[in-house]
Amino acid sequence: MNELLPFLPLLLRGAAVTLALALLGLALATALGALGAVGRLSGRRLPAAAVRGYTALVRGVPDLVMVLLVYFGGQRLLNDLGALVGLDRIPLPPFWAGVLSIGFIYGAYLTETFRGAYRALPAGQADAARALGLGRGATLRLVLLPQMLRHALPGYANVWMVLVKSTAVVSVIGLGDLVGVANDVGKSQRAPFLFFGFVLLVYLGITWVSGRLFAAAERRAAR
Numbered sequence: 001m002n003e004l005l006p007f008l009p010l011l012l013r014g015a016a017v018t019l020a021l022a023l024l025g026l027a028l029a030t031a032l033g034a035l036g037a038v039g040r041l042s043g044r045r046l047p048a049a050a051v052r053g054y055t056a057l058v059r060g061v062p063d064l065v066m067v068l069l070v071y072f073g074g075q076r077l078l079n080d081l082g083a084l085v086g087l088d089r090i091p092l093p094p095f096w097a098g099v100l101s102i103g104f105i106y107g108a109y110l111t112e113t114f115r116g117a118y119r120a121l122p123a124g125q126a127d128a129a130r131a132l133g134l135g136r137g138a139t140l141r142l143v144l145l146p147q148m149l150r151h152a153l154p155g156y157a158n159v160w161m162v163l164v165k166s167t168a169v170v171s172v173i174g175l176g177d178l179v180g181v182a183n184d185v186g187k188s189q190r191a192p193f194l195f196f197g198f199v200l201l202v203y204l205g206i207t208w209v210s211g212r213l214f215a216a217a218e219r220r221a222a223r
Contacts, residue, residue, distance in 0.1 A: 004194055007185050011195070014181035015202050021098050021177060022164045022206075028103025029163065033110025040115050051111060058108035063169050066105055071097040071173045098170035098177075106163045113159060117152035118144070150221040157214035161207055178202055 004011075036054060039047035058066070074097055078090040121144060129139040171180035182199045186192035 003189055003191050004198060007181075007189075007195075010181055010185065011178065011198060011202075014176060014178040017095070017176060018164075018167050018178040018202075019206065021095065021102065021167050021170060021175075022160075024099045025102030025106065025167070026160060026163060028099060029106035029110050029159070032103060032107025033114050036107060036111030037114035037118065040111065041118060055108040055111055058105050063101075063105055063166050064172065067098065067101040067169055067173060070101040070104065074100065094170065094173045094175040097173060098167070098175055101170065102163060102166060105166070106159055109159050110156065113152055113155035114148070116155065117148040120151040121147055146221075150218075153214065153218045153221055157210070157218075160210060160214070164206055164210070165203065 036051045039051040042048065061069075071092065071094065075092045078092055082088065082090045126139055126144065129143040134142065167177060168179040171177055171183065174180070178199055182195040183192075186195035189195070
């Protein structure tokens with residue numbers, strides 16, 4: 001344990017990077033999931049086919065491969081776009097590559113979560129709202145979304161739990177997150193078990209707190 005204490009501030013900074021990566025990735029995934037659900041539910045063939053292709057791609061490609069593709073492919077894309085307008089090399093930081101990767105991957109899963117939550121609502125809810133004179137925006141905001149939240153929260157919580165653990169994959173592109181820091185320090189101190197044991201406790205802490213928060217949110221939504 002004494003070997004761990006001098007590196008505790010460094011490990012905690014890595015934990016903060018991991019948490020920021022997870023939260024920003026979840027925000028992007030939520031936006032993509034909402035757009036994907038709208039595309040699947042729109043009834044239009046082209047958007048629905050595009051979303052099906054997106055979800056099929058994510059389900060068929062390992063997370064590690066997706067992270068590497070986004071990091072190296074995104075770097076190449078930025079450089080090509082920059083060259084068109086006369087800019088020098090534009091770097092893609094590992095952190096933002098991780099956010100894009102995590103968001104892109106889990107946006108596909110949230111697409112199905114949100115679509116399922118909408119499908120779970122009785123069709124008469126929207127009809128009743130329109131009969132009362134509510135417009136489409138008011139119907140969505142006041143009638144459908146509050147009820148969708150109750151159905152979406154369990155799946156949303158599961159996606160968050162898996163997403164948090166998947167942030168560990170981003171360390172392969174040189175991000176100084178919790179896993180990356182623990183790996184480097186553990187090797188230098190020849191005590192990998194100690195430092196990865198700390199990583200285990202941090203991830204358990206994040207998921208335990210998250211589980212409590214989502215359980216409280218589900219109870220509140222059920223009321």
